[in-house]
Amino acid sequence: MNLLNFTSLFPDEASCKAKWKECKDKQGVACRDCGSMEQYWKKDKESYECKPYGYGQSLKANTVMHGSQLPFRYWFVAIHLLTATKKSFSAKELQRQLGHSTYNPAMGDAS
Numbered sequence: 001m002n003l004l005n006f007t008s009l010f011p012d013e014a015s016c017k018a019k020w021k022e023c024k025d026k027q028g029v030a031c032r033d034c035g036s037m038e039q040y041w042k043k044d045k046e047s048y049e050c051k052p053y054g055y056g057q058s059l060k061a062n063t064v065m066h067g068s069q070l071p072f073r074y075w076f077v078a079i080h081l082l083t084a085t086k087k088s089f090s091a092k093e094l095q096r097q098l099g100h101s102t103y104n105p106a107m108g109d110a111s
Contacts, residue, residue: 006080016072017046020059024048031055032062074098 001009010016021041029039031050038051047056060066065075081097082089089097 001080001084003080003084006077006084010073010076013071013073016076017059019076020072024059029057032057 028037029048030037031053033055034053036050036052039048040051042049047058049056060068077098078094
């Protein structure tokens with residue numbers, strides 16, 4: 001997928017979250033505590049909740065994005081840049097491409 005197609009498919013944060021949720025729904029979400037696959041979506045909190053125990057988990061839980069405060073679209077753009085070419089990107093180049101002012105968030109640390 002080229003950059004123009006990517007930006008038309010994922011123009012904003014909502015489209016990225018919706019796609020991520022669609023993928024997680026297809027894969028299935030397991031409860032961290034009991035392992036139950038019986039989850040329901042809490043739209044008001046934008047998280048899954050375990051039916052038997054009520055344990056909640058975000059869309060970013062158990063992913064490379066876990067604990068990050070960076071937006072989904074930021075992650076989508078970074079992943080697209082890293083997978084759309086045969087050449088590799090350094091963290092500094094990724095920072096430059098994303099227009100991020102500091103190095104740490106480009107590495108996934110949101111603090």
